Amino acid sequence: MPAGGFSVAAPPGTDFEAKITPIVVISCIMAATGGLMFGYDVGVSGGVTSMDDFLIKFFPTVYRKKNEKGLESNYCKYDNQGLQLFTSSLYLAGLTATFFASYTTRRLGRRLTMLIAGIFFIVGVIFNGAAQDLAMLIIGRILLGCGVGFANQAVPLFLSEIAPTRIRGGLNILFQLNVTIGILFANLVNYGTAKIHPWGWRLSLSLAGIPAVLLTAGALFVVDTPNSLIERGRLEEGRAVLRKIRGTDNIEPEFNEILEASRIAQQVKHPFRNLLKRRNIPQLTIAILLQIFQQFTGINAIMFYAPVLFNTLGFKSDASLYSAVITGAVNVLSTIVSIYSVDRVGRRMLLLEAGVQMFLSQVVISVVLGIKVTDHSDDLSHGYAVFVVVMVCTFVSAFAWSWGPLGWLIPSETFPLETRSAGQSITVCVNLLFTFVIAQAFLSMLCHLKYGIFAFFSGWVLVMSVFVIFLLPETKNVPIEEMTERVWKQHWFWKRFMDDDDDDEKNNEIYGAKELAP
Numbered sequence: 048m049p050a051g052g053f054s055v056a057a058p059p060g061t062d063f064e065a066k067i068t069p070i071v072v073i074s075c076i077m078a079a080t081g082g083l084m085f086g087y088d089v090g091v092s093g094g095v096t097s098m099d100d101f102l103i104k105f106f107p108t109v110y111r112k113k114n115e116k117g118l119e120s121n122y123c124k125y126d127n128q129g130l131q132l133f134t135s136s137l138y139l140a141g142l143t144a145t146f147f148a149s150y151t152t153r154r155l156g157r158r159l160t161m162l163i164a165g166i167f168f169i170v171g172v173i174f175n176g177a178a179q180d181l182a183m184l185i186i187g188r189i190l191l192g193c194g195v196g197f198a199n200q201a202v203p204l205f206l207s208e209i210a211p212t213r214i215r216g217g218l219n220i221l222f223q224l225n226v227t228i229g230i231l232f233a234n235l236v237n238y239g240t241a242k243i244h245p246w247g248w249r250l251s252l253s254l255a256g257i258p259a260v261l262l263t264a265g266a267l268f269v270v271d272t273p274n275s276l277i278e279r280g281r282l283e284e285g286r287a288v289l290r291k292i293r294g295t296d297n298i299e300p301e302f303n304e305i306l307e308a309s310r311i312a313q314q315v316k317h318p319f320r321n322l323l324k325r326r327n328i329p330q331l332t333i334a335i336l337l338q339i340f341q342q343f344t345g346i347n348a349i350m351f352y353a354p355v356l357f358n359t360l361g362f363k364s365d366a367s368l369y370s371a372v373i374t375g376a377v378n379v380l381s382t383i384v385s386i387y388s389v390d391r392v393g394r395r396m397l398l399l400e401a402g403v404q405m406f407l408s409q410v411v412i413s414v415v416l417g418i419k420v421t422d423h424s425d426d427l428s429h430g431y432a433v434f435v436v437v438m439v440c441t442f443v444s445a446f447a448w449s450w451g452p453l454g455w456l457i458p459s460e461t462f463p464l465e466t467r468s469a470g471q472s473i474t475v476c477v478n479l480l481f482t483f484v485i486a487q488a489f490l491s492m493l494c495h496l497k498y499g500i501f502a503f504f505s506g507w508v509l510v511m512s513v514f515v516i517f518l519l520p521e522t523k524n525v526p527i528e529e530m531t532e533r534v535w536k537q538h539w540f541w542k543r544f545m546d547d548d549d550d551d552e553k554n555n556e557i558y559g560a561k562e563l564a565p
């Protein structure tokens with residue numbers, strides 16, 4: 048989400064008659080714009096902050112530090128709270144907005160929430176593109192962040208409800224793929240606009256307007272999901288929409304299921320309190336830890352600050368932006384590997400293989416920088432520079448086929464129906480919170496820990512891999528409604544949370560014969 052994850056509303060295996068209608072295709076395009084928008088915001092800030100024109104206008108002290116050779120440690124050139132706030136404010140606003148978004152998706156519907164997101168995005172882009180001072184810049188980022196909060200809640204939900212069951216899983220990772228394409232697009236734009244003086248950065252920030260306008264236009268044209276209409280008591284409209292999007296008149300079985308699911312969902316009076324019940328602790332713990340771990344891989348140190356980082360290592364401006372394009376492209380391609388392999392080799396295998404790859408590449412980067420980049424000389428030779436970029440790519444590729452998509456996929460497939468939407472909000476929130484922490488702290492950490500920053504992240508990779516070995520069960524090919532029996536009740540540790548009679552009763556009530564019977 049980020050990126051955002053997906054709530055899969057119907058159990059897999061239950062396939063209703065459904066054609067891939069134009070509306071479903073438009074929905075996929077919406078996924079593209081929601082994901083692209085988020086990715087573009089992630090990728091654009093690093094390139095812009097490495098551009099001299101931008102620094103002279105908004106951060107003259109950073110510009111001076113960057114160019115006064117020998118005075119400031121190389122590692123501290125960009126250590127500036129304001130500069131970090133430019134990147135991080137978006138995530139802080141995003142996580143605050145998620146709370147409101149969870150209300151509007153329920154009460155106003157998915158479509159209106161996406162429209163709200165689109166409008167926030169457009170106004171945010173205008174503020175950023177036209178910024179005259181730091182305040183305008185930060186206000187713009189905050190507005191974009193509100194857009195992210197609303198979009199990351201509504202778009203995934205909208206998609207999972209509008210798509211036929213058989214393509215829901217694929218759409219989940221497709222959203223992540225679009226995030227990575229958005230990041231790459233931003234890297235490419237930055238590479239081009241850095242050559243336009245003195246307003247190239249304005250073009251970079253303004254081009255975010257393209258996905259923003261597309262998302263807004265999309266939200267104006269599409270219909271709301273049947274689930275949302277039915278949830279709000281507009282049954283006949285919901286029925287008509289379902290007929291239209293499925294391209295068939297045979298929609299009664301699905302209509303009844305949505306009706307039943309919505310009746311059950313309305314019985315759960317306090318979804319967030321429900322999350323804290325004993326039987327939900329395993330899923331909740333795993334969802335929260337996955338988000339923290341995902342961010343502590345250090346991925347966003349690269350995604351946000353790659354150009355700045357490469358610049359710190361002595362790369363010329365052009366080479367820094369160029370290298371960021373390379374890591375961005377590796378990110379996209381490796382996400383495709385994940386789409387292909389996640390249901391074949393399984394989640395645990397991907398996470399563990401990636402753990403080894405990420406650990407080794409970070410240790411190597413740390414050692415090379417430790418030896419070659421000292422406080423006051425950045426004589427990284429061409430050969431070493433290429434080697435560092437290759438190692439960064441090795442790290443990014445491992446992330447992109449593991450923690451990137453799986454950090455979102457696993458929570459969306461482990462929460463039971465009764466807590467799925469609340470679980471989703473918590474997942475998005477915790478993710479944005481830790482994304483904020485990394486965005487705000489990385490450049491200062493780089494200044495203080497120097498090359499040790501990569502050793503720091505590799506330590507975390509070790510911790511999360513041990514967590515995967517002992518505490519993360521495999522969920523490959525397990526239908527959602529069988530998670531409790533086949534996964535949690537079988538797990539050496541988590542099974543102790545599943546032994547409550549009261550819970551069994553509750554499960555029967557929630558997964559009543561009618562709704563989830565095969």
Ligand code: BGC
Nearest residue numbers: 048049050089227350451452
């Ligand atoms: C993460 C983002 C990250 C992106 C990189 C996502 O899964 O949540 O924080 O920037 O992957 O591709």
